[in-house]
Amino acid sequence: MxxxxxxxxxxxxxxxxxxxxxxxxxxxxxxxxxxxxxxxxxxxxxxxxxxxxxxxxxxxxxxxxxxxxxxxxxxxxxxxxxxxxxxxxxxxxxxxxxxxxxxxxxxxxxxxxxxxxxxxxxxxxxxxxxxxxxxxxxxxxxxxxxxxxxxxxxxxxxxxxxxxxxxxxxxxxxxxxxxxxxxxxxxxxxxxxxxxxxxxxxxxxxxxxxxxxxxxxxxxxxxxxxxxxxGKLLPTAFVVGLPTHAGFPQAGLNAAVLAAAIVSRAEWAVELTDHLAGPATPPSLLILRDGRGGYDVTTPATAYAAFNVNIVRRTPASVLDAFDALCHEAVDGMLSALRERATRFRPGPTAIGSVHEVPVLRFSALADHVRSHDPVRFDRAREAADEPAASLPERCRRLTERLWHASGWQGPAVVTGFGSVPYLxxxxxxxxxxxxxxxxxxxxxxxxxxxxxxxxxxxxxxxxxxxxxxxxxxxxxxxxxxxxxxxxxxxxxxxxxxxxxxxxxxxxxxxxxxxxxxxxxxxxxxxxxxxxxxxxxxxxxxxxxxxxxxxxxxxxxxx
CATH class of the missing domain: 3.40.630.10 (Zn peptidases)
Incomplete structure (x- = not known):
């Protein structure tokens, strides 16, 4: 020495x-x-x-x-x-x-x-x-x-x-x-x-x-x-609602409200926390926004949330499984709350009665559907979402949004995935x-x-x-x-x-x-x-x- x-x-x-x-x-x-x-x-x-x-x-x-x-x-x-x-x-x-x-x-x-x-x-x-x-x-x-x-x-x-x-x-x-x-x-x-x-x-x-x-x-x-x-993962939830005029909110289902329910459930969730080594770091919200480009009196059609999740021994697959379950629980709970609140207002056009559940699906299912049915639209959606000045999570949001529109599917729904570079x-x-x-x-x-x-x-x-x-x-x-x-x-x-x-x-x-x-x-x-x-x-x-x-x-x- x-x-x-x-x-x-x-x-x-x-x-x-x-x-x-x-x-x-x-x-x-x-x-x-x-x-x-x-x-x-x-x-x-x-x-x-x-x-x-x-x-x-x-x-x-x-x-x-x-x-x-x-x-x-x-x-x-x-x-x-x-x-x-x-x-x-x-x-x-x-x-x-x-x-x-x-x-x-x-x-x-x-x-x-x-x-x-x-x-x-x-x-x-x-x-x-x-x-x-x-x-x-x-x-x-x-x-x-x-x-x-x-x-x-x-x-x-x-x-x-x-x-x-x-x-x-x-x-x-x-x-x-x-x-x-x-x-x-x-x-x-x-x-x-x-x-x-x-x-x-x-x-x-x-x-x-x-x-x-x-x-x-x-x-x-x-x-x-x-x-x-x-390691670090960025689980994301792209939420699709039923937009309506703010003067008739019961005629739709606000995507931002569903996203807020997910945020409330996922913040510091023990189900997403890896306790296998040292002091555990709970998950926390990093991004929350709706899909509108400006202000109007239509309720948000889409919303997007992304969470910081640290891992030590857990696999990404297990994290996404747990995140899907939390999203299901959160939106189901919000639907129940909205149904109960709806009884307190005068009768009028309502959408909540016809929404029995909000499906939670993976980005891979959405992408596979669009790619198999219309590969040209898939490529166009990817090109349109590629804005180099935008952050990776924002580009991921943009692509999910464009593929959703290309799919022909109707909301409400939640599309989960990851929104950035994984740190292993x-x-x-x-x-x-x-x-x-x-x-x-x-x-x-x-x-x-x-x-x-x-x-x-x-x-x-x-x-x-x-x-x-x-x-x-x-x-x-x-x-x-x-x-x-x-x-x-x-x-x-x-x-x-x-x-x-x-x-x-x-x-x-x-x-x-x-x-x-x-x-x-x-x-x-x-x-x-x-x-x-x-x-x-x-x-x-x-x-x-x-x-x-x-x-x-x-x-x-x-x-």
Whole structure:
């Protein structure tokens, strides 16, 4: 193992801090021109600091137009075995900072300005806690500093140290865009790893994702290494009603009211919650809208709802089964309530008496019906729904709506499916490479924690949605169920037919802090710059030092 002298540790900490501040000062909001320019800028900075032959730096474009860039850097030691260090460089927007938006990416200036603001107006528990954190000097704010440029900075500092001290093995550093939206960067980089491994004669035996961890307590939960990650699905309900003039509401059935019933039933529903590992995260509504393009006095003909559902061991098929059941229960309950209420009004035209149930069907049934009866209309509906400026869930809504009109079917009804890119859960397998990585993580957390006088824990799963889902050992078997019920899967998701995940054993080791994605986003400085680079370097060295003769998994292969 390498020497852990005081001077050497200070050098690595200073490098991590300098990289973190420099990257934070460079805006990279998802989908912006700044995000597109960040990759070439980072590539140039890395090439300047880590010169050939010690390191090789290059970029590769991300679809659809290649303007956004993944940044790769290979630092060679000896042999073929390689550990991947990866993370994303895009951030959420800065508009929520209000009058401080102009300095949202200037950590030192923002710290002083936030303190002045909090001195004047802190009232909520989160604001009071942020005020105390910033006053202590232990935390530093800035959009993207915590999520997740400090993690990238730790990875770069480790690569620099490896260039000086590393012997056996290699480090491949890859920074990607777009994690905050659809993970286009990771989904481009994951299959690219196979080409990189072939071209550079590498054997990728493990990976460390560098994403941030939120901890509102004393940091004991934030100082952790996660041995897997949760997955995410976006179940959707496209609701078709019976529109009518608002002056005669009993003559129709309001699609938005049926959707509201589904929302009320599905929010925090235990039936959609995966309790198999760690604290359970209940489902929550992310999208709710009707299908109208403007205001009029006709009740909504359609409505659309989408829910965030996290999974650890549950399959997408079981989630959609449970969601269908909740939709049935919700709309049946609303029908019963409306029938009872209808008795309290004067007689008039009514539709509720002729509606005995609201069928719940899958998107796959709707798509198969239209495709088999009128393939031309199916293709036209898909083309009409493909609006590149729209989000994936909105394009999925538009396609479902157009196929419903093309089907000739009549409402009321609920069409369920999925509305975005699936994030698959990952777990370390029983492969030799995965065992080596887990052993290295377990040992490093103890040794490095003792060295720095802190406790660092190993947790079974990372509780945040992350690019680990595409780099790690995810099971792509359930994708058939997802693909059949995701509108525009082949056109808009673009999942490779062979393997969309890299299949590399992966863990998460990142910085910790509080309130990311809010103006109070702030980073615990000591852990991010002093402890984390030491922890990552120790994990990498231990992976290379153990099991030299054990075979590992080729990139993309099943364990």
């Amino acid at each position: 390498a020497d852990h002298g005081v001077a050497g540790s200070a050098r690595v900490a200073a490098s991590a801090q300098a990289w973190a501040i420099a990257m934070t000062r460079r805006p990279s909001v998802t989908g912006s021109a700044d995000e597109a320019s960040f990759g070439p800028w980072l590539s140039e900075q890395l090439s300047t600091r880590l010169k050939a032959p010690a390191a090789e730096v290059w970029t590769f474009g991300v679809p659809p137009d290649g303007r956004r860039q993944c940044v790769a850097m290979l630092v060679r030691g000896r042999g073929r075995e390689t550990v991947l260090l990866t993370g994303h460089y895009d951030t959420v927007a800065v508009s929520d900072y209000g009058d401080l938006a102009a300095i949202a990416t200037e950590p030192e200036a923002l710290a002083a300005a936030l303190m002045r603001r909090l001195d004047r107006s802190a009232s909520t528990p989160a604001e009071m806690r942020a005020k105390a954190d910033l006053a202590s000097g232990a935390f530093l704010p800035g959009r993207g500093l915590l999520d997740m440029k400090a993690g990238l900075a730790a990875g770069i500092a480790v690569a620099e140290r490896f260039a000086r001290e590393g012997d056996r093995g290699n480090i491949l550093f890859v920074a990607v865009p777009d994690e905050e939206r659809s993970s286009d960067g990771a989904r481009r980089a994951a299959p690219e790893l196979r080409a990189i491994a072939r071209e550079h004669d590498l054997d990728l035996i493990g990976a460390v994702n560098l994403d941030a961890i939120a901890d509102d307590g004393d940091g004991s939960a934030g100082r952790s290494v996660a041995l897997g990650t949760i 859960p990952t777990h370390l397998s029983a492969s030799p490479a995965a065992r080596r990585l887990e052993q290295a993580a377990q040992q490093a957390t103890r040794i490095v924690g003792t060295r720095h006088g802190v406790t660092i824990r190993c947790e079974p799963v990372f509780a945040g949605i992350s690019d680990m889902s595409f780099f790690g050992e995810a099971d792509e078997g359930p994708l058939d169920d997802i693909a059949r019920n995701t509108p525009g899967w082949a056109s808009w998701i673009g999942w490779p037919e062979t393997a969309g995940v890299a299949g590399v054993p992966i863990i998460n080791a990142g910085p910790w802090g509080r309130d990311y994605h809010t103006p109070l986003e702030r980073l615990d400085v000591h852990y991010a710059f002093g402890v984390l680079p030491d922890l990552i370097f120790d994990i990498v060295e231990r992976v290379f030092a153990t099991g030299a003769s054990e075979p590992s998994i080729p990139v993309g292969a099943s364990p």
